[in-house]
Amino acid sequence: MPRPIQATIHTEALRHNLARLREAAPDARVWGVVKANAYGHGSERVWEGLRGVDGFALLDLAEAQRVRDLGWRGPILLLEGVFEARDLELCSRLGLWHTVHCEAQIDMLAVHKTHTPHRVFLKMNSGMNRLGFPGHALRTAWTRLNALPQVDEISLVTHFSDADTDKGVAAQVQAFERATRDLPGERSLANSAATLLYGADPAVRGDWVRPGIALYGSSPDFPAHDIAHWNLQPTLSLSSRLIGLQQVAEGDTVGYGSAFTAPQAMRVGVVACGYSDGYPRHCPTGTPVLVDGVRTRTLGRVSMDMIAVDLTPVPQAGMGSEVTLWGRSSHGAVLPIDEVAHAAGTVGYELMCALAPRVPVLVAE
Ligand SMILES: Cc1ncc(COP(=O)(O)O)c(C=O)c1O
Numbered sequence: 069m070p071r072p073i074q075a076t077i078h079t080e081a082l083r084h085n086l087a088r089l090r091e092a093a094p095d096a097r098v099w100g101v102v103k104a105n106a107y108g109h110g111s112e113r114v115w116e117g118l119r120g121v122d123g124f125a126l127l128d129l130a131e132a133q134r135v136r137d138l139g140w141r142g143p144i145l146l147l148e149g150v151f152e153a154r155d156l157e158l159c160s161r162l163g164l165w166h167t168v169h170c171e172a173q174i175d176m177l178a179v180h181k182t183h184t185p186h187r188v189f190l191k192m193n194s195g196m197n198r199l200g201f202p203g204h205a206l207r208t209a210w211t212r213l214n215a216l217p218q219v220d221e222i223s224l225v226t227h228f229s230d231a232d233t234d235k236g237v238a239a240q241v242q243a244f245e246r247a248t249r250d251l252p253g254e255r256s257l258a259n260s261a262a263t264l265l266y267g268a269d270p271a272v273r274g275d276w277v278r279p280g281i282a283l284y285g286s287s288p289d290f291p292a293h294d295i296a297h298w299n300l301q302p303t304l305s306l307s308s309r310l311i312g313l314q315q316v317a318e319g320d321t322v323g324y325g326s327a328f329t330a331p332q333a334m335r336v337g338v339v340a341c342g343y344s345d346g347y348p349r350h351c352p353t354g355t356p357v358l359v360d361g362v363r364t365r366t367l368g369r370v371s372m373d374m375i376a377v378d379l380t381p382v383p384q385a386g387m388g389s390e391v392t393l394w395g396r397s398s399h400g401a402v403l404p405i406d407e408v409a410h411a412a413g414t415v416g417y418e419l420m421c422a423l424a425p426r427v428p429v430l431v432a433e
Contacts, residue, residue, distance in 0.1 A: 082117025286416030305395025312338030361399025
């Protein structure tokens with residue numbers, strides 16, 4: 069019998085979250101961001117749930133090829149554009165739209181031989197200071213692109229650094245508007261946080277929003293707001309079972325480094341899940357977990373293949389009881405991935421992307 073650990077992709081939850089994002093940004097088209105193998109879910113596994121998007125946005129050519137292989141004929145956007153000149157050949161062949169964020173990418177386009185001109189997304193650096201042309205150089209870049217026979221349509225794009233914080237997006241929106249005021253073309257600015265928080269504002273939602281994390285049922289501004297607040301559903305559940313039970317006495321310790329000492333006699337369950345499955349080793353005692361759908365907590369250090377949990381609130385639990393590390397239990401109870409990530413000092417993005425290849429994944433309705 070295989071180890072009982074299992075990840076489940078919830079197809080209906082992907083559809084639900086996509087509908088929520090559409091609602092938050094009325095009239096805008098939606099790029100489904102599926103970079104990093106669809107945030108660890110697997111591009112092929114989210115396909116059924118996300119095929120209702122208007123386009124897929126991703127990073128590398130192999131991912132783009134996989135999306136085309138699934139039968140997608142609609143728009144695909146390379147969020148960082150091409151990395152070398154020969155990438156443009158595949159862009160021509162697969163009909164990819166690509167970001168242009170620096171002079172070197174314009175140089176490559178200028179010598180690219182193609183019969184079909186490309187649609188490009190000219191990126192402005194409005195304050196993130198990662199990729200993009202500064203405002204004062206945007207017009208020159210646009211004029212250069214506009215003069216190239218290799219270029220068909222030019223859209224304008226920027227990315228927010230603080231859509232999920234108190235700083236907000238106003239300064240970046242203003243900078244983008246100032247730099248693009250009299251340039252034609254479609255606009256794309258908003259990630260998940262900006263779509264949910266500011267999508268009602270036409271200047272923020274533009275023509276295309278680019279949500280990633282919210283599609284996957286993680287709140288972009290947790291802990292300020294959780295997924296219940298945003299009416300999002302978990303799309304990735306990690307579950308396992310109890311494979312061991314211990315009755316410990318007051319003063320007994322649990323696990324490596326004796327990191328947890330029992331304050332009184334208690335029942336401890338041992339779960340078939342550890343850091344080599346992608347569960348964060350940094351989760352301290354007290355990280356929430358569901359046993360038979362009942363909320364309890366982890367005890368002591370996370371090991372490579374096991375975690376100890378407190379069975380005090382679940383006296384009926386025994387060998388084989390279901391454990392939900394995050395996501396939805398078969399009893400319907402939900403433990404948002406954001407709570408576990410927060411306990412580990414990280415974000416839901418990292419946990420999703422770190423799901424280990426050894427964990428079997430089931431695609432459910
Ligand atoms: C350019 C760009 N747009 C959109 C996204 C999606 O962001 P999020 O997952 O926060 O919605 C990302 C992800 O980092 C990105 O780099």
